[in-house]
Amino acid sequence: MGMEGKIPQLRHLEVGADVLHTERSYDLALITKFDSLEDLQTYQVHPVHVEVANYLAKVREAAVAVDFES
Numbered sequence: 087m088g089m090e091g092k093i094p095q096l097r098h099l100e101v102g103a104d105v106l107h108t109e110r111s112y113d114l115a116l117i118t119k120f121d122s123l124e125d126l127q128t129y130q131v132h133p134v135h136v137e138v139a140n141y142l143a144k145v146r147e148a149a150v151a152v153d154f155e156s
Contacts, residue, residue, distance in 0.1 A: 092134045095125035112150070126153065 090099050098119035104111045120126045129135055142149070 089134050089138060093129055093132045095120055095128050095132070097121060097125075112148070123155065 087099065087101055089096060096118060098117070100117040102115045102117070104113050104115075118126075118129070120129060
């Protein structure tokens with residue numbers, strides 16, 4: 087949530103913790119929204135996001151991502 091308000095292209099940020107704790111569950115979900123694919127790509131290399139991503143890479147066991155347009 088520390089990215090909120092620091093990356094202009096980031097229109098929505100939501101973090102949720104898993105409540106079921108099943109074998110197929112992950113601990114956290116991050117939901118972000120952007121106005122365009124270009125804004126998503128800009129977010130990916132923004133220094134604030136890179137800092138968060140680097141931290142998570144050190145403390146996570148695994149990660150999955152789904153990027154889609156609606």
